[in-house]
Amino acid sequence: MMPLPRFALARPGSLEEAARLLSDAGAEGRVLAGGTDLLVNLKHGLAAPRLLVSIDRLPELRGVSVDDAGALVVGAAERLADIAAQVLVRARAPAIAGAAGLAAHPQARNMGTLGGNVCLDVRCRYVNRTPLWRGSLGGCLKAEGDVCHVVPGGKNCMAALSGDTVAPLVALDAKAHLVSASAERWVSIEALRGKDGRTPVALQPGELVRAVRIPAAPPNRRSAYLKWAVRHAVDFPLVAVALVVDAGADGAIESLRVVASVLGPKPRVVAGLDRFRGERITPQLASAVAEQVTRQCVPLPNVLYDPQHRRRRLGVMVRRQLDAWVG
Amino acid sequence: MSEGSDAQPISLTVNGEPVTVLATPSETLLEVLRYRLGLTGSKQGCDKGDCGACTVLVDGRPVLGCLTLATLCDGAEVRTVEGLSTAAGLHRVQAAFVRHGAAQCGFCTPGMLMSAVRFLETREQARAPTREEVAAALSGNLCRCTGYAKILDAVIDAAAELGTRSVPGSNDAEGAR
Numbered sequence: 001m002m003p004l005p006r007f008a009l010a011r012p013g014s015l016e017e018a019a020r021l022l023s024d025a026g027a028e029g030r031v032l033a034g035g036t037d038l039l040v041n042l043k044h045g046l047a048a049p050r051l052l053v054s055i056d057r058l059p060e061l062r063g064v065s066v067d068d069a070g071a072l073v074v075g076a077a078e079r080l081a082d083i084a085a086q087v088l089v090r091a092r093a094p095a096i097a098g099a100a101g102l103a104a105h106p107q108a109r110n111m112g113t114l115g116g117n118v119c120l121d122v123r124c125r126y127v128n129r130t131p132l133w134r135g136s137l138g139g140c141l142k143a144e145g146d147v148c149h150v151v152p153g154g155k156n157c158m159a160a161l162s163g164d165t166v167a168p169l170v171a172l173d174a175k176a177h178l179v180s181a182s183a184e185r186w187v188s189i190e191a192l193r194g195k196d197g198r199t200p201v202a203l204q205p206g207e208l209v210r211a212v213r214i215p216a217a218p219p220n221r222r223s224a225y226l227k228w229a230v231r232h233a234v235d236f237p238l239v240a241v242a243l244v245v246d247a248g249a250d251g252a253i254e255s256l257r258v259v260a261s262v263l264g265p266k267p268r269v270v271a272g273l274d275r276f277r278g279e280r281i282t283p284q285l286a287s288a289v290a291e292q293v294t295r296q297c298v299p300l301p302n303v304l305y306d307p308q309h310r311r312r313r314l315g316v317m318v319r320r321q322l323d324a325w326v327g
Numbered sequence: 328m329s330e331g332s333d334a335q336p337i338s339l340t341v342n343g344e345p346v347t348v349l350a351t352p353s354e355t356l357l358e359v360l361r362y363r364l365g366l367t368g369s370k371q372g373c374d375k376g377d378c379g380a381c382t383v384l385v386d387g388r389p390v391l392g393c394l395t396l397a398t399l400c401d402g403a404e405v406r407t408v409e410g411l412s413t414a415a416g417l418h419r420v421q422a423a424f425v426r427h428g429a430a431q432c433g434f435c436t437p438g439m440l441m442s443a444v445r446f447l448e449t450r451e452q453a454r455a456p457t458r459e460e461v462a463a464a465l466s467g468n469l470c471r472c473t474g475y476a477k478i479l480d481a482v483i484d485a486a487a488e489l490g491t492r493s494v495p496g497s498n499d500a501e502g503a504r
Contacts, residue, residue, distance in 0.1 A: 002374040002393075008333070009352035009398055032396075039355075039394045040375045052352070054399055081388075105467030106442065107379060110388045111395070233466030234377060 002043040008051045015060035015179060015210065018053055023181035023206035025051045031208045033077060033116035036108045041121060045131040046143055053208075061115070061210055064088050070216030076115025076176075076209040080165075081106065083114055093214050095168040095223035095242055102225070103164040105233045115209040117163040118176060118189060122197040122265045123236060124150065124159035124302045142198055150302045157197030160262045160302045166193065167261040168225045168242035170269065174214045180207040190267060197265040218254075220247045222325055226317040228310070237262050238303055239310040241293070243321055251280045251327070258289065260297045260314060270296050286322035290315040337401040341366070342410025350397035357381045357392030360407060368408035368437045372469075379468035382438035383407050389445045389467070408437035411444065420444055423485040424478070431472035439468045443482045447489060456486050 009032070012018040022029050028050040032038060041047055055061055061077035064086050072092045074083060083089050084101030103109055103117060126140050126149045139145025141157040148154035169189040176192050178185050187202070189212070194202050203209075217223075223244045229235035239262045246255040254277065258270040270293050279285055294315035299307040334349040341364065350359050357374075360366045360383070372380030374393045381392035384406040411418035417425065420443050430436045446464035450456055461482045462475070470478060 001371060003358075004353040004355065006333075006351075006353050009396065011399065035394050035396065036376055036391070039396075043375055054396075056399060104376075105379065106464065107382055107389045107391045107467040108376060111390050233463075234469070 004039065004042050005045070005048050007042075007049055009054060010051060011054045011057055013057050015058050016181075018055060018058055018208065019179055019181040019206065021051070021053050022208060025049075025053070026205045029053055029206075031055060031115075031119075033119075034079070034108070034112035036104065036112045037116060037120050040128075044128060046121075046127070055113075055115075055208065066092070067213070072214040072216075074114055074212050074214070076118075076211055077113050079110060080104075080112045080114065080117060081109035084109065092217060093168075093172060093223070095172065095225045095244070096165060096214065099164040099168050099225040099227075099242075102227050104236075114165060114212055117165045118169065118192065118212060119201045119203070119209060120161075120163035120166075122157070122159035122200045123162045124157075124197070125304060126150065126302075127159055150300050156195065156265075158264045158300050158302055159197035159200070160300075161193060161200075161265055161267060162236040162262060162303075164225070164227060164237060164240065167240055167259040167267050168223065168244075169212065169214070170267045171242040171244040171257045171259040172214050172217075172223065174212055176212050177210045178203065178207045179210045180204065182206075184210075186213070190269065193266050195264070195266045200265050218246050220249065221245070222247075224321050226321055228313045228317065230305070236303070238305050239263075239299055239314050239317075241314055241317055243318065245281070245322075245325065247281075252278050253281065256289070258293055258318060260293065262303060262310075263297055263299055264302070268297055281322055281325050281327070283323055283326060286319045286326070289322055290319035293318045335398065337398055339400060339402075340404045342406055352396065352398055354397050355393055356383065356385070356390075356395040356397045356400050356405070359397040360392060360405070366407055366409050370434050370437055372434065372438075377469070378435070379438045379442070380435050382441045382468060384441055384445055387445070389442050406441070406444075408440055411440060418444070419488055420447065420482065420485045423481040423488070427477045427481040427484065429473060429477040429481040431470075435468055435470040435472075439465060439470065439478060442468050443485070446482070447486055450486070452489075456483065458483065461486075 010021050030049040032052040032054045055077050062075040064074050080100040090097040127142050141148050150158050174189045175186045225242045227237045227240040229238050241260045244257045256273045260268045299310040334351045337350050338347050348363050370380035372378035376391050376394045382389050383392045385403050442465050
């Protein structure tokens with residue numbers, strides 16, 4: 001048995017009321033979405049908020065629509081199972097529908113939300129354990145200690161970004177709409193994720209994610225999200241990558257974006273892919289892109305399995321996906 | 328589980344019966360079902376969302392009882408393994424599990440059954456499900472005994488039996504003879 005610590009629970013009926021409750025609670029309040037990440041972390045003693053504010057009754061956080069600019073807007077409280085099945089998402093952002101459908105398992109996808117997945121806490125083999133297990137090593141940077149067991153001497157927590165939807169959202173240039181009692185702002189998903197695992201999400205106290213906006217896709221876009229884990233269900237990714245290719249009518253690449261996750265806390269946007277602009281997708285190009293991805297992306301021993309093996313997997317996934325798009 | 332001052336009454340419909348029960352904010356639906364209502368069919372396995380032994384249907388959808396706060400289920404309809412059989416006998420999925428020897432230690436069985444029931448009630452009825460579809464529907468339920476083969480056989484068999492009728496199998500114990 002893993003009992004939850006004591007907390008108060010609020011179930012506001014409007015975004016305004018939720019924002020006020022979160023503002024009043026400050027650092028002692030947390031947003032509760034599907035609970036599949038936060039409640040496990042509370043059971044593991046990784047946080048002890050005084051107040052949880054449930055977003056399950058906020059109409060402002062629901063719905064999937066297309067705005068005047070043709071962008072897809074998905075409410076933060078939409079469930080991953082619904083996003084995976086949603087016709088608009090499947091048609092306009094298939095990589096997001098695919099990623100949502102690959103997260104965890106059916107029950108967790110019936111509970112977990114897009115906002116929750118975007119804000120998922122980072123994970124590490126030394127962190128997501130019972131307090132007794134962690135204590136036997138003296139804790140670590142993220143919990144009860146001041147050393148890193150992943151990078152000896154490291155000053156930043158390098159726990160792994162594990163939310164399946166984050167890499168494709170970054171590759172598609174998506175932004176999050178953040179709302180608090182006093183303000184609202186739009187932040188790119190890339191900027192929302194912090195580079196230190198102790199502050200994995202750059203939300204201000206009192207802020208919550210209302211929606212995620214994915215810009216309209218140009219014609220001839222191809223996108224994919226690829227995830228490697230030992231099991232096809234249940235597991236968090238051990239390494240994952242999103243690819244987005246925009247091509248002209250002649251098949252020449254106009255833009256190629258590759259974003260990897262489960263390396264450290266932040267998604268890794270692979271640099272220098274502009275040099276492939278104007279080329280067509282060929283097996284040679286697939287190998288060259290895969291090599292560049294492998295060179296830049298270095299998994300750490302922060303989750304299970306050999307980092308070198310995970311690194312090779314990453315390259316293989318990229319090469320195979322581009323091979324499937326040859327022509 | 329002690330009745331602290333923060334326990335509040337919530338109203339649920341559990342297996343068709345309206346009930347009012349106390350729950351604290353940090354009590355899970357699984358804890359309320361097991362320790363306040365005595366419905367110990369749903370199992371407390373890993374208690375952190377990995378194993379699916381606590382799977383119950385809330386407003387028709389399979390969820391993890393161990394990570395669902397009971398207070399947030401106020402007003403909801405909850406179905407557990409206890410609600411599957413009737414006086415007439417076992418639910419047809421339970422009967423198929425028995426025929427195929429799909430339960431060994433039995434700890435995963437209540438959660439497996441709830442995922443299977445949801446799958447059979449919502450699937451496309453016009454054709455038989457593939458083994459892959461059944462496996463995907465049950466992929467959030469871990470079994471450490473059977474190797475899954477007999478569980479998949481049982482659900483496919485139950486689907487075939489349902490396929491001969493035009494009704495979905497909700498709480499339908501007729502096929503269990």
